[in-house]
Structures are given as structure tokens and as C-alpha cells.
Amino acid sequence: GDGKARVERMFGFMDRFLKNDPISLQKDIMDHVEYTVARSRFSFDDFEAYQALAHSVRDRLIERWHDTQLFFKRKDPKRIYFLSLEYLMGRSLSNSVINLGIRDQYADALTQLGFEYEVLAEQEGDAALGNGGLARLSACQMDSMATLDYPAWGYGLRYQYGLFRQVILDGYQHEQPDFWLNFGNPWEIERIHVTYPVKFYGTVHEEDVNGVKTQVWVPGETVEAVAYDNPIPGYGTRNTITLRLWAAKPSDQIDMESYNTGDYINAVVNRQGAESISSVLYPDDRSHQGKELRLKQQYFFVCASLQDVIRRFKDTHDSFDEFPEKIALQLNDTHPSLATAELMRVLIDEENLGWDKAWNIVCKVFSFTTHTVAPEALEKVPVDLMASLLPRHLQIIYDINHNFIEELKKKVGLDYNRLSRLSIVEEGAVKNIRMANLAIVCSHTVDGVSKSHSELLKTRVFKDFCELWPQKFHYKTNGVTQRRWLVVSNPSLSSLISKWLGTEAWIRDMDLLAGLQEHAANTDLHEEWNKVRQVNKMRLAEYIEAMSGVKVSLNAMFDVHVKRIHEYKRQFLNLLGIIYRYDCIKNMDKKDKSKVVPRVCIIGGKAAPGYEIAKKIIKLCHAVAEKINNDPDIGDLLKLVFIPDYNVSVAELVIPGADLSQHIRSTSYCLCMLKAFHLMLLTCLNFRHIILCEFYFFFNLFIIRISIYLSVINTEIWCSTAGHEASGTGCMKFLMNGCLLLATADGSTVEIIEEIGSENMFLFGARVHEVPALRESSPLKVPLQFARVVRMVGDGYFGFQDYFASLCDKVEGGNDFYLLASDFESYLEAQAAADRAFVDQEKWTRMSILSTAGSGRFSSDRTIEEYAETTWGIEPCRCPS
Amino acid sequence: GDGKARVERMFGFMDRFLKNDPISLQKDIMDHVEYTVARSRFSFDDFEAYQALAHSVRDRLIERWHDTQLFFKRKDPKRIYFLSLEYLMGRSLSNSVINLGIRDQYADALTQLGFEYEVLAEQEGDAALGNGGLARLSACQMDSMATLDYPAWGYGLRYQYGLFRQVILDGYQHEQPDFWLNFGNPWEIERIHVTYPVKFYGTVHEEDVNGVKTQVWVPGETVEAVAYDNPIPGYGTRNTITLRLWAAKPSDQIDMESYNTGDYINAVVNRQGAESISSVLYPDDRSHQGKELRLKQQYFFVCASLQDVIRRFKDTHDSFDEFPEKIALQLNDTHPSLATAELMRVLIDEENLGWDKAWNIVCKVFSFTTHTVAPEALEKVPVDLMASLLPRHLQIIYDINHNFIEELKKKVGLDYNRLSRLSIVEEGAVKNIRMANLAIVCSHTVDGVSKSHSELLKTRVFKDFCELWPQKFHYKTNGVTQRRWLVVSNPSLSSLISKWLGTEAWIRDMDLLAGLQEHAANTDLHEEWNKVRQVNKMRLAEYIEAMSGVKVSLNAMFDVHVKRIHEYKRQFLNLLGIIYRYDCIKNMDKKDKSKVVPRVCIIGGKAAPGYEIAKKIIKLCHAVAEKINNDPDIGDLLKLVFIPDYNVSVAELVIPGADLSQHIRSTSYCLCMLKAFHLMLLTCLNFRHIILCEFYFFFNLFIIRISIYLSVINTEIWCSTAGHEASGTGCMKFLMNGCLLLATADGSTVEIIEEIGSENMFLFGARVHEVPALRESSPLKVPLQFARVVRMVGDGYFGFQDYFASLCDKVEGGNDFYLLASDFESYLEAQAAADRAFVDQEKWTRMSILSTAGSGRFSSDRTIEEYAETTWGIEPCRCPS
Numbered sequence A, B: 001g002d003g004k005a006r007v008e009r010m011f012g013f014m015d016r017f018l019k020n021d022p023i024s025l026q027k028d029i030m031d032h033v034e035y036t037v038a039r040s041r042f043s044f045d046d047f048e049a050y051q052a053l054a055h056s057v058r059d060r061l062i063e064r065w066h067d068t069q070l071f072f073k074r075k076d077p078k079r080i081y082f083l084s085l086e087y088l089m090g091r092s093l094s095n096s097v098i099n100l101g102i103r104d105q106y107a108d109a110l111t112q113l114g115f116e117y118e119v120l121a122e123q124e125g126d127a128a129l130g131n132g133g134l135a136r137l138s139a140c141q142m143d144s145m146a147t148l149d150y151p152a153w154g155y156g157l158r159y160q161y162g163l164f165r166q167v168i169l170d171g172y173q174h175e176q177p178d179f180w181l182n183f184g185n186p187w188e189i190e191r192i193h194v195t196y197p198v199k200f201y202g203t204v205h206e207e208d209v210n211g212v213k214t215q216v217w218v219p220g221e222t223v224e225a226v227a228y229d230n231p232i233p234g235y236g237t238r239n240t241i242t243l244r245l246w247a248a249k250p251s252d253q254i255d256m257e258s259y260n261t262g263d264y265i266n267a268v269v270n271r272q273g274a275e276s277i278s279s280v281l282y283p284d285d286r287s288h289q290g291k292e293l294r295l296k297q298q299y300f301f302v303c304a305s306l307q308d309v310i311r312r313f314k315d316t317h318d319s320f321d322e323f324p325e326k327i328a329l330q331l332n333d334t335h336p337s338l339a340t341a342e343l344m345r346v347l348i349d350e351e352n353l354g355w356d357k358a359w360n361i362v363c364k365v366f367s368f369t370t371h372t373v374a375p376e377a378l379e380k381v382p383v384d385l386m387a388s389l390l391p392r393h394l395q396i397i398y399d400i401n402h403n404f405i406e407e408l409k410k411k412v413g414l415d416y417n418r419l420s421r422l423s424i425v426e427e428g429a430v431k432n433i434r435m436a437n438l439a440i441v442c443s444h445t446v447d448g449v450s451k452s453h454s455e456l457l458k459t460r461v462f463k464d465f466c467e468l469w470p471q472k473f474h475y476k477t478n479g480v481t482q483r484r485w486l487v488v489s490n491p492s493l494s495s496l497i498s499k500w501l502g503t504e505a506w507i508r509d510m511d512l513l514a515g516l517q518e519h520a521a522n523t524d525l526h527e528e529w530n531k532v533r534q535v536n537k538m539r540l541a542e543y544i545e546a547m548s549g550v551k552v553s554l555n556a557m558f559d560v561h562v563k564r565i566h567e568y569k570r571q572f573l574n575l576l577g578i579i580y581r582y583d584c585i586k587n588m589d590k591k592d593k594s595k596v597v598p599r600v601c602i603i604g605g606k607a608a609p610g611y612e613i614a615k616k617i618i619k620l621c622h623a624v625a626e627k628i629n630n631d632p633d634i635g636d637l638l639k640l641v642f643i644p645d646y647n648v649s650v651a652e653l654v655i656p657g658a659d660l661s662q663h664i665r666s667t668s669y670c671l672c673m674l675k676a677f678h679l680m681l682l683t684c685l686n687f688r689h690i691i692l693c694e695f696y697f698f699f700n701l702f703i704i705r706i707s708i709y710l711s712v713i714n715t716e717i718w719c720s721t722a723g724h725e726a727s728g729t730g731c732m733k734f735l736m737n738g739c740l741l742l743a744t745a746d747g748s749t750v751e752i753i754e755e756i757g758s759e760n761m762f763l764f765g766a767r768v769h770e771v772p773a774l775r776e777s778s779p780l781k782v783p784l785q786f787a788r789v790v791r792m793v794g795d796g797y798f799g800f801q802d803y804f805a806s807l808c809d810k811v812e813g814g815n816d817f818y819l820l821a822s823d824f825e826s827y828l829e830a831q832a833a834a835d836r837a838f839v840d841q842e843k844w845t846r847m848s849i850l851s852t853a854g855s856g857r858f859s860s861d862r863t864i865e866e867y868a869e870t871t872w873g874i875e876p877c878r879c880p881s
């Protein structure tokens, strides 16, 4: 009676939705200025206005997020839990207002208050809790899961310092910690009551519990995991899902030993050290081997996430029998693969299910996606480290392995070589746990990230496992979300697309983009298309001038190469190409010069802090740019700029403004054996003697011929590629935005070719149809030129001779692991083809339109639908509006 | 035109005040549940409701706080900056709604939502950024400065961990870090843009700047200070002032060395160590000598505060000439005394004023309040430590000292003993900086904290300085704020007072309480008074039962002894008295028992983590309680309970429920010389031989006689006391609440006697009028009893014989530094007097009323008015409503 009336009264206050008319929005923003940001009306700046704006958006996100969570709870569908150690979310404001469908209302409201939406949006810093492709993929997939109404949760770590900021001083990279939380983060909700203890170290002993021998872990250290929820709104739906990130806090359990043995102050200060577990993201985009802190991060994240998942399950279920019907756990690469052992531990040691029942559950819930291309790069954890940090888990892993090997013996016999390759435990001087093997053994499905990557898995990376369990291995080609990469970052192109398609439905259904193909030759479209592209180029040009002081011409081809700096990604090849071009122009007469297509070469990306060669590439870029940009002989014909601190926000600006983008990672188009032979031979020869270049070139051709031969045998030409890129998603973003690709045919490029045809791209490397062209060109010229440009660097033409020496060593004298020399000519040819295409603007525009039109397949919506249907077995669960 | 219209539009949204009717309050609270706490309507608990409630109060605080700050800015009055390393604020909710005058509205609003205000208020944790008296004084004074409309700022440190939580396990104290920020703090406003760099270490070298020799400090480490503002609302005024606390954050300046020399991860993790500067409060309520982290805390806080003060000054002033007219800087004890050297450094090195001009300013702005009673306890900093951490400051301190000593020589000649006592630098094996001397030399006024303390300063602590500069030394007796200690914590007594005074004006003008005197015999008042007291006792009894399981009788006298555990505060004396009482009751026949006044002895307080003897006292309390409370012979006649984790909130509950409170610190009522003689003699005698007790007692009487003699000579009887308590504020809170005091006559008790008369208290120790009573009682009994009860402890009567041995050593065999033995009889007599008074309920109630009526002088409002007028020279600046 009375109590009920009160509760109803309370609910009454919460039943209203926030209004989105301009007046309501203005009032909400100003209230947040005064009460949340706590600024007085006379003194608040753009940043504070942004904060207030963000908080008003947050309020609206929270409304939907609550409704969604409640709806999921009521419906109790099978849930997908996405475990990833990295998320590269970038900014949230623009993405949120777009997905909530209230961007224009906000823009109006702000205008009336005398603010510009775009200016305030620029105030936001990036959430950069990831390194590169893998991390941005997680972010795109979260957006798709929300948009497609899947009952999904993302789990990760709330690093206090995200990926380092790249600061360039004198052309050298310096790393600055990323203080992204220092200015508050309105996009997260601190869930102070959602905390779980996470334990480390200690010992395991055997106990007799009711006559049963039981392993009891007595941990030595406890750290608290506190949840921070980031609401992820879907587009065109009320659904707003959760990305839950864990922060490490000191545990407040009474810990007598550390407090009563001595110095209270030191004990407290040390205890605060618990926070270091989540304090910093490892800044390498490839593997991190054998670091204790890294392993702590992995376990901390996995342990807290599983406690949360199990708690949620137990809230509404009494028995674990239903667990596999209600829960799918996705391992994003091997980083979270301890989750398998941890789930076993919880089910056995805490829920007392017994091994068989527990194992049965574990095998049904996990799926694993690998992003690795080289077996050497697979993650390993030294057994000693595991024994010290997670003694009970080590036992469980040994038990899993023992059972697996025993079963295997029955199946394949005593083939010890094979057994030892398949074993989770790597024997040797230093014993290791192979995290990928653990993940594979415990997962029901293993996915690669592109068709060609899948082949690589079968033939190289997980050959033995693929033979053992062929049905376990699949692939889902990566994708990116068109919401962020078109609608948010390229609004004018988006409007144009909607106009010509006559619908905005493509924002939730990318396949509709194919509808642009029929207009690809329409001159009206061409005109509008180019206008949009020109505006985006202008925006980029302004940014370049602001960042580097270099004025660039809008008539030039904007040739962009942005991604992590890596030898295998071959920014050095690009630079050598630029030097070659520079050298050519320098030596041209006026007439020839007038035929040169002007270029603005844009390079950007971070090098891992300990990666010396990558850092030298950055310095080389600056040294070359210094020379070229100040050479009066060159003028607007060639400019080179390095864009510092490449991150998601920079990508959003750069990608729409690019004419051409490079994805020129090395694809070793010979079989491994041949490659080894080739390298061996090169080592014997002294490449510096120009005379031998001839031999080198012929040898290369010989290899190419063999590879063609092999590829013909394989019919599927890409089968034998052992590229260094599993998929690559950067190229998809450029593709969507109508930027032409200059690429090697590996990773996802293979599938892009299938969609738009190789005639709409500039391919090089092991492409069959290019071989004749290779043959036609003078066989001597290119290697000579290659040697020449490398020598220009090595001889100090751009200064810093000593500093660049080791860089040149990497490609000279038989050390050329990433095959810059062998690809150089074909690369230059592809560049020449791009020049020729650019001159024919109509052709270029058509290619550009066809790129966008053919990008439908590369939406992460498609990827997620494939995962949902074939790997996770989940259904949409759409919250009513 | 257009722009102006927009600005006005914007302001329009902010011009409304929040409404305080129940419907508006309910809507605001529920909005905060949904959007700020981000809970859905179906799942939020009392804590989350508290958070929402707190945020709605915060909004209202922020409104007034903005207006106040704006008003101060416009008026530009002389400002007082209160520098204190400790603030013991306790909870904020109840205090805020009382001061804002909207407590009842909130209570109604919550009732309508189905919540109880009191239940939600209990959810709040204490802000315990201080140890004890000094820290709570700062908090009370902030409340008074706000209420009295002074343009004041408090500055302090935002410790991540406040004073440790005391957890009792098996009767032993354990310290647990205080995670007060883990659950968010709605009472602070993070001012992310208000940050200042603070520098440490490095070197100083001489440079020639335009022909002038200049000292240049090249610091080695930079840490960022970030401001957190805590609005402090006044009562009965719109004024809401700022307590600005600094948190240490890593600096985001590019620090190439640490980042490029090696391990990025370690560099980031180490850099985060900067936060440790503000991470933990030192848990000793007396001095902290020579710890680097402590010195870092002091400088960090002082440096950031001065930068802020100077920035604010320079915003509206062009020349430093006006500085002393616009700014008063108050040093709360020696902890912030580096501010003097820092201001010199800034004025000389950064503002280029030159020494003389700078010195002239420094001498005019600083005032210093000392809380110290013993010269040995004065803070010293080893020169080596200062040289390493703050090399430039050390130079400046040397220069200040040099000038001071040179001037002194002219004045007093070459009296090297005197000069060396006055010197800021203490020579010796370890050279030290005497922080108090620095503060005195640089301040225009030095205040003690009570009349008797002031005498102590003149005769002992700062004898030389008082002789040198007699006009510099003053005192302002401490006070406490009646808003928190009556209105918030004892609302029923407050209403009663207002009813009988016919006004609430006493809440801003405590002297009005004297009006109660005329009703002190009124039986109606007596009845109402006792009813209120009984209800408060019931609340306390419930708490005791909840905390310790001990059921106590409301008819018993609640005898409370709560404060930091310290030998000089003599909780041990109290315990020995309790043991004595227990022993007496045990040996009584039934008839005598029926005459015993039942007692509930309540002890509470924290011991510093490293203070072993204090921890033994806590354990003894539990051991004795265990015995007594479970002894069926005793029943309700005597109970002993230890209240764990004494803090401001516990004090708010305990104080209104106390009948009697003890403030029985040792006052050495002999002159120092005599005391030394006395101790020497005792050391020669073996006190354990009971036979000698007789001698001991007579000797004691002899000393008392001498002290009486001396006091007669001095006319002012208290002049010669050298107590261990400078003031004591706990007693004032009890006094206000009508609790009778059992106390020694030192510190502020002396002034309480002046106000309410010794006949309304139970005094012991060196009180003249008690000597006859002492004489009448059998001279042998007491010392024998003292020895007996100490032996009961020492012989293991309460168990833990070995553990208590060293505790007994402290009072046996001539070690009795705090004079427990010599005071024991007089203490028991005072206790007996209390028993006699309690039997006469009418007398007791009258005494209680007169205690409250006489407490007017002990409002911190009076203290602050004295400071404002005579020390700071500031005027009220009242923000219009």
C-alpha cells in the first residue's frame, strides 16, 4: 500500500526520457557547466564546454544503456563475452551523437549558445587503450555488436596510461605517457561496487576433503579489480551495450603481515603499487614475451571478467549445465587465453564440479581468433614465471595437456615429433607454455582474420592442429564500422552516398553500397564526388600546415602511408621510392618536369619504444622531408610530411583526404624453403658490388617464376603466400572513403581484389599479371636504382650518416629479410601506374567510386554476423524503443 | 549584437537557482540516481541513494560557492590563506544541509521517496585527513571562517589514504589503510585545469645575469599539483568558501632522460610514483622528524599553495607593494613553515624583487600558531636532507638566519649561548633546521592556543624569543564549531536550547548560551534536558551493543574517555582507576554494592602505528573489559567498552551520550626543577617495596605544598604549570553538550574553570582546594592501591603477563614520567566526587546545564574573530543573497 505508492512515486521521476529539442539540450548543457564541471558562467573555456556537452550526451547514453541491460536481464538470451586486452576506441562524442541520432539537434543547440559543435568535439582526447589493428578491430566490432542488437559484453583493461603519445623532436620520436584520464572521462561510469578480488603467487598444497584429494591454492597477494563501464550505443537501435574495463586497486582486506611488521607509510605506499597492474599498456603491437607485469595484466583481466560472467550467470541459474547454452566466450588473440585455465579452476576448485564436467563446459564455451602470421611470434610464457605467479593454473594447464596428449597418442600414435609440436608445453632449456596451443585445445572454434590468413594457418602457423582438427578452423574476414569510418569521419561523402542511393539504410547494411556501381560513370556524381574529396583534402592540407608548417598543393596526389612503423610494413620501401622520385625529378629537364604528377607523400605512425630500426625510419622520413621540402628545384612536385602521433582521431582526418593509400607490407611470395635458400645465397654474395646486382635480379626473377609455377599448381594463387599481415583493416577504411589502394596482395587485400577487381587498384609484388611488365622493363635499371637510393641514405646525403648506417644494413648485403630490393621495381611500376591513372581524372574518379561501392563486404557488421551465426551461436535481442 | 544575445541566452540558463521544495529535491535526487550514479530504478541501494542525495546537495553548494568566489573577486578584500597539513572534516552531508538551511526539506523529500534521511546520512564515510586535535581545529575554524563571512581559503593535501582505520582483532589494534576515495567523493570538485609544477632536488649554481650574481636552481624532478576544491558553506549566510587540497600527479612535461634511456614500462610505472607524495597521511599526532617523504609533502603543499595565491594576486594587481595589504598567510603549526623560504625564493628568483623588498613582504604576511608544549617536540629538518631535496631553499634559510643573527648581535651582543638557542640552524653532530625558529623569525605574530599554553611559551618553549620580541607573542584560545558539535550531532539538545533561549541566534553567536544560566534550576528544563540526554544515551548504548556485543544499562553513568591514545593523555590512569573500582566492588558485601553508582566506562582512540606502549594500553583495555564484563559478581555496576576506530563521526555519536568525560592528561604541577628532583629521587628508591610508598606519598605532599606556595607567590595559580596539552578541544565539545568534565587543570580547562567555575567540574591534580581532601583521606591507602592495581596487571591477572610487563615498567620503579602514581589518589577522589554528584540527579542536571551555558567562549567563531581582528587584519565580506 503505502510502500508501493512510494516506490511508484520514485519510479515516476525516472520514467521520463530526456528531451532532445534544442532548448532542453541547451539547458542540460548549461546545467552541466554549472554543476558537473562546476564552472561559473563567467569563466569556462571550450574544454569545459566540451565536458558539459559530453555529460549531457552521457546522460542520454545512460538511459538507453539501463534499458538495454534490463531488457537483456529479462530475456536472458545466450550472451557473447568478448575478451580483448586492447580497445582503440578513439573519441566518443561524435560517434555517440551519430549513433543516438541527435547530432544535428546538438549542433543547433550549441550554435544558439554561441558554440561550434566541431570546435568542442575537437577538445576530446583519444581513448587509446590499444596499439593498432587488433585493438581498433575490437572497437569496430563492439560498435557492430551494439548496432546488430547482440547481447554482447566487451571486457578489457582500463589502462591508466594508454598508448604513448608520439612527440617528434628534431625528427626523432620520443614517447610521452598518455595521461588520458587526467582530465576526467565522461564516457565511463565508475562502478565502485562491482569489484572482485584477484589473487596471485602463493603455494598449492594437497588437502584431503571428505576423502577426496584436493588441490588448495593459498595465494600470496590480493588485488582488487574495479569495473568501469563504457556504454556502447548501437546505430538505429535503442540497444546500448557495455564495454567493461577493469582497473586495479589495492585490496582493502586486512593484510596483517604487511602492516604490522614495520613501516606503516611504506606499507601503504607499496600497497598502492597494486595499481601498476593496470597502469600502462604495453606499447608493442606484436608479442610481449615473458614479462611478469604483462602476465599479471592478462590474468588480472581474465580473472575479474570471469568472476563477473559467472556471477551474472549464477544470479539467474542454479546449475552449470546451462552454462554453454547461455554463454559464449571469445578470446581475441592469445592474450586472454588464461581464461581457459581460470574457468577450469573456478569450476573445479570453487564450484566443485569435478574435472570432466568442468572440461566439458570449457570446451563448449570458448572460441579463439588468432591474428598471428608467423609461428615464431606466438606467445609463450616461461613455466617458471607461471609457477611463481599462478601455481594452481600451471597445474591445471599441465593436466589439460596431459589429457590432450594421452588422447592424441591413441589417435596418432607415438609420433613424438608431432606430439611435441602439438603439446601445450614446450620442452627445452627454458620450458614454456604455448598460449596459442592452450587456446586451440580448449576452444571449439579457431578463426583466422582473412581468407589468406586462414590458408596461412593451415599451411604454416597451425599446420599440425589443422590436420588434427580440420573442422575447428575457420576464418572471418575482418571489417570496420562504417558508422565511425564514413558517417562520423566523412559526413559529406556519407550524405552524397545516401543521396545517390536514395536511402541511409546502408549505414546498417553496407551491401547496399554496391548500388553506387551503376552510377560509377555518371558525370554528375563525378562532379559531386570530386567536390567532396576536394573539401576533405583541404581539411587535411590545413592540418598538415598546422602540424608541420608545410604548405601543400590541393592539385597534388595525396599519397598516404599511415600505420604502425614496422619493417614488415615497409615504410622504408616507401621512403626509398620517394628518394628515387626526388632523384628523378632533380635530374629532369623542364619539359619532363611538367609531366610529373605532383605528389604529397604523407607518412604517419608510431614505432614501439624499443624498436630502434623503426625509430630510424621515422628519423629518415624527417631527414628526407627536410631535404625535399626545402629544395627549390622541386617545388610542389613532391612534398613529404610526417604526421605525428597517428591515432584514431588523426586517422579520421587523414583517411577522407587521401587520394592514394599504401599497404605495401612484404609478402614473401616464395615458399619458405625457397626464401631461406634465397637469403642464404644473398648472404654469400656481396650485394654492395653493383656488378652482382644483375645476378641478384635474375635470381629474383627465377624465384618469381618458381612461385608462379607453384601457384599455378595450387590453382588458388594465394595459397602459398606467407605474408606478414594477417588481414589489415586500415585499407578497408581507405577503400570505403574512395581512396585508391597501392598494395601487395596479401591479407584482406586478396578479398578486396575479389570485390573491386585488380584493375581498380595498384597491386605489385607477386601478382601474376605484373610479371610481364617486370620483364619488359630494363632488367638492370631498377636494382641499380635501388642500390643507388640506399647508398644516398648510407652515404649521408640526408645527413646523419652514422645513425642511418644500421638501417641501410637491413636491406643491403643480403640482409634484406623484408625483400625491399626484390620488390622495388614492381613497387615503382605500381606507383607509375598510379601517376598515369591520376592524370586521367575521370578514370580515377570512377575507380574511387568503385572502391567505395565495393567496400560493402568490409563492414564489421558482416564479420560480426558471421561470428554470431557460425562461431558464437547467438541471436539478436532488440530492446524495444 | 548577435554575440551578446547568445551570451545572454547562455547566462539565462544559469541564472535560476535550484529549488528546494520537496518535489524539486526528489526530482533532483532521482535524476542523480539515474544519470550521475548511473543506477537503474530497479537496483540501487542505500549507498547509491546517499550518493545521489549528496550530489544534489553538492549542486546547491556549488551555486553558492560560485557566487561567493565571484563576489570576493569583485570586492578584492584582504584575504586570509590558512595553511594546514591536516583537516579532520568528518562527514559533509549533514553539516552541509544544516548550514544551507535545508535539512528538513530534504528529510521530507526522502520520506516521500521511501527513504530515511538518517539512514542515508550514515552511508557517508569520514574524510579523515588529519590525526586529532590540530586537524579537527582546522576543520572547525574553516566552518567559522565561512559562517563569519571572512574571505578565507584553506589549503592542504588531498591524501589518498587518510588516517588509518583502527581494526581491533583479539583486542590488538591493527591499522588498515583508509580507502576513503575508493567510493568517490561528491564533496570535492576536481579542478583539472588548476595545476602547478612543483620541483625537487637538483643543484644550484651561480650565474651572472646582467652583472648581478644570481643563484639558479636547476631542479631534478617535477611533480604536478592538481587542485581539488571542497566547498565549505557558512551557516546563515550565502558565503561558501574553499578548502583547496592538492593531489600529486606525474608531470606531463617531456622528460627525455627517463624515457629514452631504457625500459618504457618501468619509466611510466616509476613516474606514477609521483603520486605517492600525496598518498598517505603520517599517522602520528605529534612530530615526524627527518623523513624525506614528509618533507616532500610539506614542500609540495606549500609550493602549490603559494603559486596559487600569487597567481590570484597577480590576476588583479601589478605590483607586489600591495601584497601585504591583500594577503595574510597563516601557518598552522610548523608543518607549512617552508612557505616562508618559498615565498622568499619566488619573490627573489622568479619575481626579481631583490632580497630587501622580498624580506619586507615576507615579514608582513605570515602569522604562526604553535601547538607545541615541549621544546624537545619541535620539528627539525636535517640540513643534509634539506640540501638534497631543496638546495635553493637551504641557501635562503641560511641567508635569513645570517641576517637575523647579525642583527641580533647588534642588539644583544655576543652572548653565544643565547645566539645559538635562537639560531634557525642547530649546530651539532647532525646539523638541523629548526622549523619553529624559522617560522617565528619570519612571522609578525606568534599565537599559542590557550592562555596556559601562552604562559608555557613564555616560560619554556620559546623563552628566548619571548624575551627578544615580547610583542610578537599572543594567544587565541581554541574553539570548536557549535554547528557541527551541537546542531548537527545533537539536534534534540539544540532544539531544546533554542526553545528555552527563544531564539536560534546562538548558532551564530554562542555567547547567547549564557542565557541558559537563569533556567539552570528550572525543573521543567531539567525534565526536558534529562529526556534529551537519555535519548542520546540510548543511541550510544545501541551503538555499543552493535560494536562490542556488550549490553549496558541506561541508568549507569556513561564515563567517556575518547582521544588519541598517548601516555601523556593517561588512558592507563583511567584503566588503573577502573581496575581499582573493579577490585573494590569485588570485595564489597551486598549492602555496600547497593550504594555503588553503576558505571559504563567508554574508552576510544587510535594509537600511532609505531607506538608500542599506546598499543599495549589498547590491549589492556580489552583484557580488563573481558574480565569485568563477564564477571557475574559485577553485573551492571561496572562495564568497560572500547569503541574502535574513533573518528569525527564516532565522536558525534559518543559526545552527546556522555555523562562524564575525562581529560586527565598529566600536568606537571611542580616546576621543572622540582620535577627533575622528584624523578631523580624516585629512581633512587625502589617503589616496588610497599614500605617505601609511605615515603613516596609524603614526598608528594611536600611537592604539592611547594607548588601551592609557588602558586600563591605567582598569584596566577596556573602560571607555573607545564602541562602536556596545549589546549585540548575535545573537552569543549563535551562541555557544550552538557557533559561534565573530569579533568586536570591545564590547557583550555583553565579557561573552562573561569567560565563555569570549578564547582561544576571534577578537577584533580594540582588544584588548591583539593589538597585538604587529600590530606583527610588515609595517607597510606592510595599508593598501596596504586601499586596493587599495577601489580594486578603485571602479575597476569588479566592475562598477557609478558606483553604487559613493559607497560607496568612505565609507571613502576621511578619511571613514572607522566605521574600516574602521584595523581592516582587525587584522581580517585575526583571520581568519587563524580559518583556523589551523580546520585544527586538534580545537582548533576544543574551542573550539566551550566556546562552548556558556560561554553559560549569555546566557539571557534570567537577564536576566528580574534585571529581576524588582531592577527590577520581582515574584514568580513558578505555575499548578498
Ligand SMILES: Cc1ncc(COP(=O)(O)O)c(C=O)c1O
Pocket: A088, A131, A132, A133, A136, A562, A563, A564, A646, A647, A648, A651, A728, A729, A730, A731, A733
Ligand atoms: C590508430 C590506428 N592504428 C592502426 C590501425 C590499423 O591500421 P592497418 O590495418 O593499416 O595496420 C588503425 C586502423 O584504422 C588505426 O586507426
Ligand SMILES: Cc1ncc(COP(=O)(O)O)c(C=O)c1O
Pocket: B088, B131, B132, B133, B136, B562, B563, B564, B646, B647, B648, B651, B727, B728, B729, B730, B731, B733
Ligand atoms: C576524531 C577526533 N580526534 C581527536 C580529537 C581531539 O580531542 P582532544 O582535544 O580531546 O584530544 C577530536 C575532537 O573532537 C576528534 O573529533
